[in-house]
Amino acid sequence: MIKYQMICKKCETTFDSWFASSLEYEKLRKKNFLNCYNCNSKKIEKNLMAPKLLNNPSKGESKRENLKFLKINKKIKEYQKFIKNNFEYVGKNFAYEARSIHYNEKKRNKGIYGSASSEEIKNLKEEGIDTRTIPWIKDNN
Numbered sequence: 001m002i003k004y005q006m007i008c009k010k011c012e013t014t015f016d017s018w019f020a021s022s023l024e025y026e027k028l029r030k031k032n033f034l035n036c037y038n039c040n041s042k043k044i045e046k047n048l049m050a051p052k053l054l055n056n057p058s059k060g061e062s063k064r065e066n067l068k069f070l071k072i073n074k075k076i077k078e079y080q081k082f083i084k085n086n087f088e089y090v091g092k093n094f095a096y097e098a099r100s101i102h103y104n105e106k107k108r109n110k111g112i113y114g115s116a117s118s119e120e121i122k123n124l125k126e127e128g129i130d131t132r133t134i135p136w137i138k139d140n141n
C-alpha cells in the first residue's frame, strides 16, 4: 500500500488517499476514476509538497529553515572541495590506507580521505589513528 497526499485543483482540498501501488494510482488516474471527496471534481492530482511543510503554520519559518539548510550545504561543499584538492581519495580502502600510513610510515604527499564504517573508525581510534568524520554530500545530489 502506498499513501499519497492528493490535492483538488478545483476546491484546493488536500486529502490522503491509499493505493495498492504507484502503478495502480497511475491506472486509476488515467481512467479518470479519481475524484475529490469534497466537490467531486476529477481534477485532482498528487500533491508534491511534503506534508511536513504543508502543516507548517508560518511559511516564513520553513523558508528560513531552507536558507539555513542551503547555507550548511554550501559550507559542506566548500569543505569537500578543499578536501578534494588537498587530500587523496582512497574510497572504501580508507581504514586500510590509514593503517598503512600509521604503521609503515608510508610516505604520502597528501592526506587521505575516503569512506569507512563507524566500526572501522572506532577500531582506528583504538589503535591511535586520528580520523575526522564529516558529512558528505554526493555531487549529483
Ligand SMILES: [Zn+2]
Binding pocket: 008, 009, 010, 011, 012, 013, 036, 037, 038, 039, 040, 041
Ligand atoms: Zn474538490
